[in-house]
Each structure stands twice: as C-alpha cells, then as structure tokens.
Amino acid sequence: MPTAQKLTLAVLINAALISSVYASEQSEAKGFLEDASGSVLLRTGFIDRDKKNGVEDTRSTAQSAIFKLESGYxxxxxxxxxxxxxxxxxxxxxxxxxxxxxxxxxxxxxKDANGHVDAYDHWTRGGASVKARISNTEVRYGTQVLDLPVLASNTGRMVPEYFEGVLATSREIKGLELTAGKFTKNQMSDQINTDSDVNGNGLDSAIVWGAKYKFDDQFNASYYGLDSKNALERHYVNANYKYPLANKSSFTVDFSGYHTEWDKQALTYSSPLGDKDVDGRSNNIWALSGTYNQDAHTVMLAYQQNTGNTGYDYGQNADGFQSIYLPNSYLSDFIGNHEKSVQVQYNLDLGSYGVPGLNWTxxxxxxxxxxxxxNPEEGKEREFFNQVKYTVQSGFAKDASLRLRNSIYRANNAYDGAYIGDTNEWRIFLDIPVKLF
Structure with a gap:
C-alpha cells in the first residue's frame, strides 16, 4: 500500500477512535460463554454445465455441513x-x-477408464481465529470468510472460500465503517490444502483497506483498495441513492466501478480477454443501474463498460473469482476487453400474492x-438468466431454502473459445440452517 494511503487510513482510524458518538459495543459485552453462538448449514448442491460445440460437460453433486462457532467477548x-x-x-x-x-x-x-480425473469421496476443511475488541473496533486474526468488494470469498459453491490473515473493522462514528487487513493464505471452495502449489491460485500477500459511510437512509457510498503482491493493485468505488416515490414505491440509482493496474512482476499475460504481452496493463470497469420498485415488482436497467488494454481478469487477484461487485454478473460477468453490456432484470416477490418466501428473478x-x-472480429455474448427461490417462513424448518437457477449463455464465433463458451447451466441448492446454541 502506498505511504499516502497508509497515512490516510491511520488518520481515519485514530479520528474514529477519539470521536465516538454512540454506544460502545464492548461495554455491552456479556462474556466469553454468555454471548457464544454456534450454527451449522446443511447444504445439498448440484451444478450442471451443458457445454456446446464439442466441449465436455461438467456436473457435480455433493452434500456439505458448514459450521460457524463464535465465542462472546x-x-x-x-x-x-x-x-x-x-x-x-x-x-x-x-x-x-x-x-x-x-x-x-x-x-x-x-484418471478412470474414460479419462476423467477422480473426485474426492469426502473431505473436510476449516480453521480458527482469535479476536479482540475495544469500544466499537474489532481485530480478528486467523481463518475468515471475507465479504469485501476487492477480496471476497466465493460462497456460490458447496462450501465457502477461506482466507487466512488479520482484519480490523472500526465503527466508532455512526454510519462510518473503516476496514484494514492483510491476508497471506487462501483456500478456494474446491481446494483441500491452503494455497497448495497444485490447486492454489498463487496468493502471496494481499493488503486491503476501505471505508463505507451511510449519509442518511437514502444515500451511502464506499471505497475499497487492494494491493496484491506481485500481482495487481485494485480500487473500488460505489455510490447508491434511493429516492422514495408515492404509493410506497422507490427509484434507486447505483454507480460502481473498479480501477486495476497490474504489477510488472505479474505473470506474462496471454489471456484472450486482452492484448497479449502488453506493457503496463490496466483496466477500468464501471456500471450504472437504475432500479424501480413498486410493491412486489422490481425492475432494473443496467449499463456496464470496460476500458483499458485488458479485461477485468479477476482470476489474477488470487481469489475465488467473486470479487466483482457489479450488476451484470451471473454465469458470465461480462468482463471482456473493451466490452460494453446492458441488462434488464425483473424480480417478483410472490409474498404479495399469497406465497410468502417465494421469489423469482x-x-x-x-x-x-x-x-x-x-482476432479482428468483434466479440459478442448474451445470457438469459432465471432463478426461483423459496424460503420457509415459519415452523420447524424456518429459514430453510431451495434455490433453482438456470442460465442460457451464448457467444459469437470470435468469443466462444475465449471465455466461458456456449453453456446451459443449472444450479440447485437446498440449504437447511440449524442453530446449535
């Protein structure tokens, strides 16, 4: 992280610590055991990718139990x-x-007789962490699931992606949250060994920092940065404004974007998403969306655009490919070099029609x-996405959910072999959360 950014972050954290304007979370601590909690998520998952144009299909089905245990302070x-x-x-x-x-x-x-690599019959993973809290500032060291726009754990598979390192989160000023941390190991969702040479994706060390601020009930904004050693430096900004309208309707405008610059020490770049072996690789990708909500109905229109001399290329960030907090992201993330994309989305909450918990997007x-x-030809891609999710609202199975998701993805000849390739995908996930204590 550049010296100026370190100094700015230090000033912000110190200002927050001496400018507390609301109650301290630590002063309300009940105790190590008294505030302890434990839960397990029982997940049955299935993903089928029906590939076209002679590419072999992929299909996986598994059962997992995902544990989370937390002591109090x-x-x-x-x-x-x-x-x-x-x-x-x-x-x-x-x-x-x-x-x-x-x-x-x-x-x-x-490999088996058909040339397929054997999948593990069963596997376990996980880790522990220690934490400390003063006032409204927490520091945690160890194995963590991250939800940061520049370094996010992939949670869209059977089990979450884990990072190992230290993360500080401060909420001393009402509405303001400051974040800073450093992570040195990564374990992707299908990876047994942490950052193994074979299955790992090369995380050396990643420093993260950021802030988000809620100005009022209508407007909030955030900024996050990341410096991934020998890989890249990435910055993210977001602004979201919700304007209330008559008859309990609303219109929300959201802007988000990333700026990425790759280090000279990064591996030679040869991806079809960008110019090969280009010197000084950089990318800007941003999106603007407008969302109208009226009772059970929500409609969103979004525009997303890439500029620079390469695609977004999240894979070189040494994470599980979920660090892209932009609207045009389903099976494809629409991240090609120089790509422009538009989206129309419709969401229906069927709770207003007598079926609470049922949602369609x-x-x-x-x-x-x-x-x-x-390839001199212009690349093009398109995706038709549908998802139905039902969440049990009450009774012994409360909060259990069933999610069915389908994507139909197609690309033209110029782009078909460069990215995902023509695919029909199904995802089915049954989640049953159980509170242990």
Whole structure:
C-alpha cells in the first residue's frame, strides 16, 4: 500500500477512535460463554454445465455441513474471544464429470477408464481465529470468510472460500465503517490444502483497506483498495441513492466501478480477454443501474463498460473469482476487453400474492464490442438468466431454502473459445440452517 494511503487510513482510524458518538459495543459485552453462538448449514448442491460445440460437460453433486462457532467477548475495556469456521462434505454419486469448483479433484494425475480425473469421496476443511475488541473496533486474526468488494470469498459453491490473515473493522462514528487487513493464505471452495502449489491460485500477500459511510437512509457510498503482491493493485468505488416515490414505491440509482493496474512482476499475460504481452496493463470497469420498485415488482436497467488494454481478469487477484461487485454478473460477468453490456432484470416477490418466501428473478444481459486477442472480429455474448427461490417462513424448518437457477449463455464465433463458451447451466441448492446454541 502506498505511504499516502497508509497515512490516510491511520488518520481515519485514530479520528474514529477519539470521536465516538454512540454506544460502545464492548461495554455491552456479556462474556466469553454468555454471548457464544454456534450454527451449522446443511447444504445439498448440484451444478450442471451443458457445454456446446464439442466441449465436455461438467456436473457435480455433493452434500456439505458448514459450521460457524463464535465465542462472546470477555468483559472489560478490551474484550477477547475466539471463532472457528469449517466444513465437511461428501460427493453424491460417482461424479465422473466433476468440476465447476464444487468438488476437489485428485492431483496425482490418476484418471478412470474414460479419462476423467477422480473426485474426492469426502473431505473436510476449516480453521480458527482469535479476536479482540475495544469500544466499537474489532481485530480478528486467523481463518475468515471475507465479504469485501476487492477480496471476497466465493460462497456460490458447496462450501465457502477461506482466507487466512488479520482484519480490523472500526465503527466508532455512526454510519462510518473503516476496514484494514492483510491476508497471506487462501483456500478456494474446491481446494483441500491452503494455497497448495497444485490447486492454489498463487496468493502471496494481499493488503486491503476501505471505508463505507451511510449519509442518511437514502444515500451511502464506499471505497475499497487492494494491493496484491506481485500481482495487481485494485480500487473500488460505489455510490447508491434511493429516492422514495408515492404509493410506497422507490427509484434507486447505483454507480460502481473498479480501477486495476497490474504489477510488472505479474505473470506474462496471454489471456484472450486482452492484448497479449502488453506493457503496463490496466483496466477500468464501471456500471450504472437504475432500479424501480413498486410493491412486489422490481425492475432494473443496467449499463456496464470496460476500458483499458485488458479485461477485468479477476482470476489474477488470487481469489475465488467473486470479487466483482457489479450488476451484470451471473454465469458470465461480462468482463471482456473493451466490452460494453446492458441488462434488464425483473424480480417478483410472490409474498404479495399469497406465497410468502417465494421469489423469482429473470434477467437478460447482452455484451458487445469485445476485443479478442489475435482476432479482428468483434466479440459478442448474451445470457438469459432465471432463478426461483423459496424460503420457509415459519415452523420447524424456518429459514430453510431451495434455490433453482438456470442460465442460457451464448457467444459469437470470435468469443466462444475465449471465455466461458456456449453453456446451459443449472444450479440447485437446498440449504437447511440449524442453530446449535
């Protein structure tokens, strides 16, 4: 992180610590055991990618139990505690076509009679953390699930992605949250060993920092930065304004974007998403959306655009490919070099029609003007997305949910082999949360 950014962040944190304007969370601590909590999420998951144009399909089915255990904080000016996250899983069926970052594959090179790499029958992962809190500022060290726009854990597969490092979060000023941290290990969703040479994605160390501020009930904004050693530096901004209208309706405007510059020490770039071996690689990707809500109905229109000399290329960020907090993101993230894309999305909450907990989302995204390496033809892609989700509202199965998701993705000849490729995808997830204590 540049010296100026370190100094700015230090000044903000110190200002927050001496300018507290609301109650201290630590002063309300009940105790190490008294505030402890534990839960397990039982997840049954299935992802099927029906590939076109002669590409082999991938299909995975598994069962997982995802644990989260948290102690409370000890009482006193400084409180201390511990936490743990982990998961245990087993495959359902042979899973000869396993993939999609769902199930770990054996890395010894062994294959079955049909040439498929064997999937693990069962596996476990996880880790622990220690934490300390003073006033409204918490510091945590150890294994964590992250939700930062520049370094996010992939939670869209069977089990979450884990990072290992330290993260400080401060909420001393009402409406303002400051974040700073450093992470040195990563474990993707289908990875058994933390940052292993074979299955790992090369995280050396990543420094993160940021702030988000809620100005009032209508307007909030945020900024986050990341410096991933020998890889890239990335910055994210977001502003969201919700304007209330008559008859309990509203209109929300949202702007978000990333600026990325790759380090000279980064691996030679040869992705078809950008210009090959270009010197001084950089990318800007931003999106503007407008969302109208009226009772059970929500309609969103979004425009997203890439500029620079390469695509967004989140894979070189050494994470699980979820660090892209932009609207045009489903099976494809519409991140090609120079790409422009538009989306129309419709969401229906059927609770207003007598079926509480049932929700349907449909969307269509079209991308064009993609520069593909070594191909003069303009790349184009499109995706038709549908998702139905039902969440139990009461009774012994309260909060259990069933989610069915389908994407129909197509690209033109210039882009078909450069990114995902023509695919029909199904995802089915059954989640049953259980509170242990």
């Amino acid at each position: 000890t009482q006193g000016i400084v409180g201390f505690g511990v936490g743990a996250v982990g998961d245990g899983s087993f495959k359902i069926g042979k899973n000869n076509h396993a993939g999609n970052q769902m199930i770990p594959l054996h890395n010894d090179g062994a 449909t969307a269509y995204v079209y991308g064009w003007d993609i520069k593909v390496a070594n």
